[in-house]
Structure formats: structure tokens, C-alpha cells
Amino acid sequence: MLNNDSKIYIAGHRGMVGSAVKRxxxxxxxxxxxxxxxxxxxxxxxxxxxxxxxxxxxDVVVDGAARVGGIMANKEYPWQFLYENLxxxxxxxxxxxxxxxxxxxxxxxSCIYPKHVDQPMSEDSLLTGPLExxxxxxxxxxxxxxxxxxxxxxxxxxxxxxxxxxxxYGPNDNFDLETSHVLxxxxxxxxxxxxxxxxxxxxxxxxxxxxxxxxxxxxADAVFFTLxxxxxxxxxxxxxxxxxxxxxxxxxxxxxxxxxGDINWDTSKPDGTPRKLMDVTxxxxxxxxxxxxxxxxxKATYEWFLKNLDRIKEVEIKx
Ligand SMILES: NC(=O)c1ccc[n+]([C@@H]2O[C@H](COP(=O)([O-])OP(=O)(O)OC[C@H]3O[C@@H](n4cnc5c(N)ncnc54)[C@H](OP(=O)(O)O)[C@@H]3O)[C@@H](O)[C@H]2O)c1
Numbered sequence: 001m002l003n004n005d006s007k008i009y010i011a012g013h014r015g016m017v018g019s020a021v022k023r024x025x026x027x028x029x030x031x032x033x034x035x036x037x038x039x040x041x042x043x044x045x046x047x048x049x050x051x052x053x054x055x056x057x058x059d060v061v062v063d064g065a066a067r068v069g070g071i072m073a074n075k076e077y078p079w080q081f082l083y084e085n086l087x088x089x090x091x092x093x094x095x096x097x098x099x100x101x102x103x104x105x106x107x108x109x110s111c112i113y114p115k116h117v118d119q120p121m122s123e124d125s126l127l128t129g130p131l132e133x134x135x136x137x138x139x140x141x142x143x144x145x146x147x148x149x150x151x152x153x154x155x156x157x158x159x160x161x162x163x164x165x166x167x168x169y170g171p172n173d174n175f176d177l178e179t180s181h182v183l184x185x186x187x188x189x190x191x192x193x194x195x196x197x198x199x200x201x202x203x204x205x206x207x208x209x210x211x212x213x214x215x216x217x218x219x220a221d222a223v224f225f226t227l228x229x230x231x232x233x234x235x236x237x238x239x240x241x242x243x244x245x246x247x248x249x250x251x252x253x254x255x256x257x258x259x260x261g262d263i264n265w266d267t268s269k270p271d272g273t274p275r276k277l278m279d280v281t282x283x284x285x286x287x288x289x290x291x292x293x294x295x296x297x298x299k300a301t302y303e304w305f306l307k308n309l310d311r312i313k314e315v316e317i318k319x
Contacts, residue, residue: 001103002060002227007032009058011043011092012065016172016216017107017165021062024220034058038065044087053095061096061104062223063089063145070179071134078137085141093148097158104160105223106149108142110237110278111135112164120279123164123235150234161231163222166239166278170216170297171304175312183213186250187298187305190257198261201254204269207247212239212277215297218290225288232286239278240290249294256298 002008008025012018013035025033034056041052043065067084074081089106096104113121114129126146131139145162152158169183177185186203193201222238244252250263283289292300305312 001230002030004029005032006030006059007034007057008060008062009033009056010035011061011063011088014172015064015066015068016168016170016174017219018062018064019172020170020216020220021064021223024217024224028224043091044084046087046091049091049095050098053099053101057099058096059102060227061092061101062227063092063104063106065092066107068138070181073179074135074138081135081137082141085138086144089141089145089148093145093152093160096160097152097156102159103227104149104158105226106145106160106162107219107223108145108162108164109138110164110166110239110276111139112142112146115273119275120241120277121237122279123233123237123282126235146235153234159230160234161226162235163219163226163238164235164278165219165222166212166214166237166276168216168219169213170301171308173216173301175305182211182246183249183253183298184301184305186253187257187302190254190259191302191305193261194257194259198259200262200264201250201259202264202266203246203250204266205246205271206267207245207250207265209246209271209273210243210275210277211246211249212241212243213249213294213297214239214290215292215300218292221291222283222288225286229286233282236283236286237278237280238283239280240294241278241280241284243275243277244294252295253298253302256295256302 013022115132117125149160149162173184174180175184175188193199
């Protein structure tokens with residue numbers, strides 16, 4: 001349980017999720033936060049992580065550090081996605097246990113669940129079928145992390161919890177069209193088309209698949225809730241429990257951005273899985289639900305995008 005001067009280590013504090021957790025904890029008045037960039041502390045380095053934990057002795061750990069990426073990156077770097085994620089989480093989780101960290105949150109994603117699974121996907125569907133092959137490397141590492149947390153709870157009664165968020169969006173998202181997820185990519189495409197005299201926006205597929213989206217500040221809120229409550233289970237889905245067609249998402253973003261041109265759906269391109277939705281019953285029963293409606297969240301994210309356009313371009317040039 002958190003108290004005012006709990007020493008909280010946020011791993012991955014510059015990332016989309018880690019930075020949202022940091023903002024939330026700062027807003028709630030927590031001042032004893034510690035964090036390191038990857039160049040200050042490479043979490044793949046076991047000895048360096050052990051030394052850091054021994055010296056700093058955090059009370060609480062939020063693990064938002066991971067090697068993340070889209071389908072292309074997973075395809076090109078299967079070894080890195082599997083091995084580096086195992087290294088990062090093994091080092092953090094084991095050092096937390098060794099140094100008697102009271103509470104730990106391990107963040108993963110919905111890709112841990114089988115490719116063909118009843119919708120909405122419940123926590124009980126873990127390991128009931130084959131994974132989506134494209135990101136199996138990442139998913140297997142994350143499943144191992146979930147099982148480490150589970151093992152520590154069972155054997156040592158640790159108050160450690162895994163949270164699996166659905167598709168996220170919000171500040172510090174990736175807006176690079178080569179590697180970004182659908183929602184930030186649409187924000188950018190509609191914005192640039194608007195700048196370009198409301199030129200048509202090409203989008204892939206029919207627009208019929210359904211997806212769920214959660215603002216990253218809501219994940220930070222779920223992390224905060226989990227830090228402040230003793231949780232019954234080892235694993236919780238974090239989402240809205242509501243989905244939207246890609247077509248309706250496009251119309252919503254088009255309206256928010258103020259693009260007045262056409263949308264050209266390229267139906268020769270694949271649609272992907274028809275539906276992916278989290279079953280959020282466990283988290284709801286624990287007492288947590290999301291706050292930010294999609295429309296409000298997209299408006300706020302578009303404002304952030306406009307304010308940070310220079311930075312977004314800079315990041316792309318560097319990467
Ligand atoms: N984004 C989503 O839509 C989404 C959805 C569901 C779940 N999640 C989960 O949330 C977690 C965080 O994702 P994110 O989107 O916030 O990722 P992100 O923006 O790419 O941030 C990842 C962070 O991990 C740190 N990191 C990576 N390798 C490291 C290393 N070797 N040593 C130290 N730090 C390292 C990076 O630190 P530096 O900046 O210092 O290099 C970075 O801040 C992941 O577990 C992911 O599965 C994300």
C-alpha cells in the first residue's frame with residue numbers, strides 16, 4: 001500500500017505508459033519517485049539492476065520498461081523482442097523480490113492472449129490456444145513475466161500484480177507513420193491532409209473491424225488504484241470494455257481534426273482480426289473503471305500533438 005513518502009521506482013519513465021504513471025503520481029503528491037533513463041541504467045544488465053536496487057531500496061516498483069514495436073519490428077527483430085524483454089523483466093522482478101519490494105506492478109499487453117479466443121477476452125483465456133505468430137516473441141516474454149508475478153504471489157505471498165492494458169493512445173504516443181498504431185496514425189494523416197487543402201485520406205481495409213482504445217492517463221489511474229489496493233488476482237485486464245469500428249473511429253478523428261475531404265478506403269488491403277476487446281469484469285469488480293471517453297481523449301491527444309509537432313518530427317529524424 002502506498003503512503004506519502006513511499007519510494008517509488010518507475011521503470012521506463014520516459015515512455016508513453018511510464019510518463020503517464022509519473023504524471024499521475026506527481027499530481028497525487030508523491031515526491032519520492034526514482035527513475036533512470038536507459039542510458040543511465042540498462043535494465044538488460046543484471047548486475048547493474050541488482051546494484052541499483054541494493055543502493056536505492058525502493059518500496060514500490062512500476063515496470064513500464066520494455067522493448068516495444070509494431071508488426072514490422074517484431075518480424076525483423078524476434079530475438080531482441082524475446083530476449084531483451086525477458087532480460088528487462090527478469091532483472092526487475094527478481095531484484096524487487098530480493099530487495100523485499102512491497103508492491104510491484106508488471107505491465108504487459110493484450111497480445112498475451114491467444115489469436116482465436118472468445119470475445120471479450122478474459123484473463124482465464126491465457127494459454128488456451130496458439131498466439132498471433134507476428135508478435136509471439138513479445139507475447140511469450142510478457143507471459144513469462146505474468147507467470148513470474150504469479151509464482152512470487154503463490155510461493156512468497158508477494159503483493160505483485162500484472163496489468164494488461166488494451167490499445168493505448170495519448171501524450172508521448174508514436175506518431176511516426178511507418179511504425180505507429182492506428183489511432184495516432186489517423187490523427188496525423190487527417191491533420192496533414194487538412195493542412196494540404198483537405199486532400200483525401202487513404203485508409204486500409206473496409207473499416208469494419210472493431211477495436212478498443214484506452215487513454216494512457218486511465219492506465220496510470222489503474223496503476224494508482226492497484227498500488228493502493230490489495231488485489232485478489234495476479235492478473236487484470238485494463239480497458240474500457242467498449243469497442244468501436246475503425247470506420248467510426250476515422251469519422252470521429254476526422255471531425256475532431258476538422259478535415260473536410262474524402263476518406264478513401266483501400267479494400268484490397270487486409271482488415272486484420274474482426275474484433276479485439278478486453279473483458280474488464282475483474283478490474284470492475286475490484287472497483288476500478290476508466291474515466292476518459294474516447295472523444296474527449298482524442299481531443300486532448302490532438303491538442304498535445306499540435307503542441308508537440310516539432311518534437312514529434314525531431315524524434316522521427318533521430319530514430
Ligand atoms: N503503447 C501501447 O499501446 C501499449 C498498450 C498496451 C500495453 N503497453 C505496455 O506498456 C509498457 C510500456 O509501453 P510504452 O508504450 O510506454 O513503451 P515506450 O513508450 O516505448 O517506452 C518504453 C520505455 O522502456 C524503456 N526501456 C526500453 N529498453 C530499456 C532498457 N534496456 N533499459 C532501460 N529502459 C529501457 C525506455 O527507456 P528510455 O526512454 O530511457 O530509453 C522507454 O522509456 C509495455 O510493457 C507495453 O507492453 C503499451
